[in-house]
Amino acid sequence: METKANYVLIGAFTIVVAMALLVFGLWAAKYSSDRTWQEYRVVFTEAVTGLSVGSPVQYNGIAVGSITELTLAPDDPRKVIARLRLNSTTPVKTDTRAKLAITSLTGPSIIQLSGGTPQAPALTASSREPIPTIATAPSALQNITDVANRVVERMDQLLSDKNVDRISTTLAHLETISSGLADRDAGTQALLVEARDAARNLNTTLNTANGAIANLDQNVLRQLPATLDKLDTSLSKLDSAAGNADAILGENRAAINSFANDGLAQLGPTLTELRGLIRDLRRVSDRLENNPARYLLGRDAPKEFDPK
Numbered sequence: 511m512e513t514k515a516n517y518v519l520i521g522a523f524t525i526v527v528a529m530a531l532l533v534f535g536l537w538a539a540k541y542s543s544d545r546t547w548q549e550y551r552v553v554f555t556e557a558v559t560g561l562s563v564g565s566p567v568q569y570n571g572i573a574v575g576s577i578t579e580l581t582l583a584p585d586d587p588r589k590v591i592a593r594l595r596l597n598s599t600t601p602v603k604t605d606t607r608a609k610l611a612i613t614s615l616t617g618p619s620i621i622q623l624s625g626g627t628p629q630a631p632a633l634t635a636s637s638r639e640p641i642p643t644i645a646t647a648p649s650a651l652q653n654i655t656d657v658a659n660r661v662v663e664r665m666d667q668l669l670s671d672k673n674v675d676r677i678s679t680t681l682a683h684l685e686t687i688s689s690g691l692a693d694r695d696a697g698t699q700a701l702l703v704e705a706r707d708a709a710r711n712l713n714t715t716l717n718t719a720n721g722a723i724a725n726l727d728q729n730v731l732r733q734l735p736a737t738l739d740k741l742d743t744s745l746s747k748l749d750s751a752a753g754n755a756d757a758i759l760g761e762n763r764a765a766i767n768s769f770a771n772d773g774l775a776q777l778g779p780t781l782t783e784l785r786g787l788i789r790d791l792r793r794v795s796d797r798l799e800n801n802p803a804r805y806l807l808g809r810d811a812p813k814e815f816d817p818k
Contacts (some may be wrong), residue, residue, distance in 0.1 A: 547575075548598045548634065551643045552608045552621060553583065554590040560619030561610065567594050569623040570609075574600045579619065592621065593641070602644065603630035610649040 558580070567575040568805070583589035603626035611622035612655035628806065633642045667673075 537750075546598055546705060547595050548597060548600070548602075549578075549641050550594045550633070551604065551639075551641050552594060552646060553590045554592065554610070554646055555588065556610070556649065558619065560591070560612070560755060561592070562618075565618060565620055566625065567596060567621045569600060569769070571622075574623070592643075594621065601626060602633045603627065603631045604633050604636050606633065606644055607647040608644045609647045651698045 541752055561577065561580065563576045566573050567577065575594055577592055578595045579591075579593035581591050581593075583591055602623070606623055606626040607625050608621055610617055610619055624647075624760055633644065637643070
């Protein structure tokens with residue numbers, strides 16, 4: 511009986527120790543979990559197609575946690591609330607942003623965290639919520655969808671009934687103008703031919719003018735140094751002549767003064783006599799031209815015999 515009692519005590523003690531170790535292990539695991547993980551929330555205002563519980567969460571391409579829950583917002587079903595479990599050492603800042611992303615063309619969707627400047631405070635320190643909420647940024651797919659929606663709206667405005675009527679009216683006017691141009695096709699063709707010939711002639715004239723200008727530039731530039739040398743020589747000679755004339759005037763100043771006082775006084779009567787002499791010579795010339803024989807011989811010229 512004592513042997514059986516000992517076995518019962520040993521078994522009971524073993525069971526109690528095992529239960530104590532199990533409870534301690536569970537407590538240690540929970541304590542470790544509470545110390546190494548931090549929960550966050552992300553509220554999306556777009557569809558989260560391809561996202562599921564357990565999908566990874568990356569921060570600048572590095573896995574830092576996973577999604578633990580996905581639910582619709584009770585007050586607004588257009589919003590999706592995702593609960594994240596991230597490593598407690600993940601530096602989630604107040605300017606960190608979360609958005610949907612895909613790892614490859616056929617891969618699953620994930621949540622990508624980005625941003626977060628060193629000067630920004632930690633989100634857990636500044637948030638008053640039990641579970642801090644990370645702000646979101648539109649995904650690439652959402653940006654494409656928004657742009658496509660704006661394009662569709664613009665197309666709807668462009669192709670409204672009023673604009674379609676205006677386009678139809680414009681096309682009708684263009685058709686009328688085309689018919690009128692077709693009726694004047696011959697005149698238009700002739701006008702185009704004349705314009706082409708005029709353009710060809712103008713091109714030839716411009717080429718000739720360009721050649722002439724080029725030759726003129728070459729000749730002028732080639733002869734310009736020699737011309738400048740001649741001009742410099744002429745100016746030097748002119749300066750020398752001016753100096754000589756000034757010297758001559760200085761040496762003959764007395765004679766010039768005498769001529770100005772006496773000679774110019776006699777110049778008036780002399781010119782009067784010359785004017786009378788010229789008048790007499792003109793009269794003699796007129797007489798010689800009209801009847802030279804009568805003027806020279808004192809009688810008329812004899813008439814020639816005409817046998818008729």
